[in-house]
Amino acid sequence: MNGRLLPESKPRTARALAVFTARLRQMREDGFGDPAQVEDFRRRARAAKLTYLSRPEYWLEMLCQRFEDAGGRVHLAGDAAEARGLIEGICEAAGVSKVVKSKSMLGEEIGLNPALEARGVEVTETDLGEFIIQLAGERPFHILGPAMHKDRGQIAELFSDRLGITVGDDPAELTQAARRVLRERFLAAQAGITGVNVAACATGTLALITNEGNGRYCAGLPPVHIAVMGLEKAVPTLADLAMFVTLIPRAALGARLPSYVTLAGGSLGRAGGAGPRQRHLVVLDNGRSAILSSRYWEMLLCLRCASCLNFCPVYGLAGGHNYPGAYPGPMGSVLSQLLCGQEGGEDLVHASTLCGRCRQMCPMGIDLPGMLLALRGEMAEKGVLGQLSNLAAGLAAEVLSRRPLFEAAKAGGRGLLRVLDAWEPRPLPPGPWRAWRRAGRRLPSASGAGREGRRG
């Protein structure tokens, strides 16, 4: 994406965004609003993650061992291409042509669906929201509500256009229609692909949280189950896992428990019986080891709960589709930059007032504003534009370090205010004041600012 982060331009989407995020904020405040409780969880959750992250290779080896003891296979992928290749290979070896998939941000990160589809594998997203945006050919709008920007009329239209189903716009009816389609896909699929919310190394257990129970079908019904996780998703023990299983829904929805928890990693089914006969775990690095050894290691604590999106006033106006990359909102502005240093990242790290609401609401207490600040500092050192802005900052620092220069600048500024004031209502000449003006702001009048303080 070029240029700067802009507000969502479609009025209907902008309204839906405001309503959806306000509702999630309310649910969070109602169900997990006690700061002392949040602090208690934060302390325990950080301790568990830090135990893991202080020696990830030790714990990961344990996870592999236990997972494979139970009959599973673990694959380590260095980057997105390797992960895609591994999953394609598993599908090819098992003769898989139809896949059901539950919602996975990691799947988005590595561009899994297009890769599988290019190999002739049919992928069906089974989370209702993901199912809808897959039909629409769009990216998720929000980590929790990927289709929150679609209203029921639009969804009914999609079902009719893409599935040939004639259905009213009653939400229950729409859900039933999707369910009928999905049931058949679940039964026909030869493989289920899921993400992982948290993995316990001591037992080799993967936990998958869903609101609709679709994860359970993906992990438990087709003959092959492929789970994909970032290497930061593990914790030492099953007790740690249990804590995260109650923390994630608290942070995301203010709910004490998720609707569905699926634990995978136990014994496999027999041929002809129910349940998967192959279970694969793909553990992805894709820049995470580098993050762990950098000043941004805290980003690996992120649970993808979307709290920072829901409480961010910038995301609340921009919406999910104006962010380049798989991850939107404050966590996305940092993580996308760290993972791939992508284009548009420079703008994103500046697209924040650093108001601190994300950090305040983060269940893990991740200092997102601090990381945005650090990234700003790193980027200001780079490129031609960076050099120019450095030069300007150097001049500003000169003025802001010397009272006589500041006095002169102040007098000049007041003169400028008078000129701009007199210029109205004609369009302003180019300059920062034009951006200021365009956002519905008028600078203080010169007479007001000109009133000299006794000592000012």
Next chain:
Amino acid sequence: MPGNASTERPPRGAAIFATCLAETLLPEVGRAVETLLERLGLNPHFPPRQVCCGQSLFKAGHPRQAARAGAAWVRAFRGAEVIVSPSGSCVAHVRKHLPGLLTGRPDLAAQARALAARTFELSEFLVRVLGRTDLGAHAPGAPWAYHPSCGLHRALGEDEAPYLLLNALAGEKPLPLAEAQRCCGFGGPFSVSHPEISGGMLAQKLKSARQARARVLVVGDVGCLLHLSCGAREQAPELQVLHLAQILAGVAGPEAGR
């Protein structure tokens, strides 16, 4: 938070850190702080070499340049017994970032740390250092609301002092403001680099004030004050945006302070 002040000797001379933004565009705020501190017998003075703490340069991603402005700030305030500022975000910068920015110059860093411990946002200073809440001031004469600024309430974590001061005002109590904790959209350089989103956040804040039927919006940071007053000037001329210092000093103008 530095100590329970009531057991300590109240400071005799308070240095005003007016901030470069207020000095340039909102000089009435610095004057209000001076009036208020004078009335409290604190012999306010204005260290003449002060300009800027470097916050805006730091937030724009220029720590080295911010360190230069910060070093000048330390020199300007060196020797001050206590420093009081009408801007929570500037105080947060001085307290949390400035000493770290000067690590390359140990003498200045040590002075910065010492000064940071003596630098207070106005409401913090009044409540935590002086132990005062009721200053005999009057609430605005028109229906009013308070916007809790991010710099004071989140960066400094001061969620009590401004409310204690506001609750002690004679007259009408503040109106509840919807989504009060949401940022007003200023963010320094952000207000110019992302005018569309900054303006959207501003419009939301002004809408909250309108829905609360407030005619006066009180804020505790010069950044928010600049942003909201410029927005009100264009979009909500009926709304007056004032700094808490102006209310406490009773210099908010006849239509608001009566």
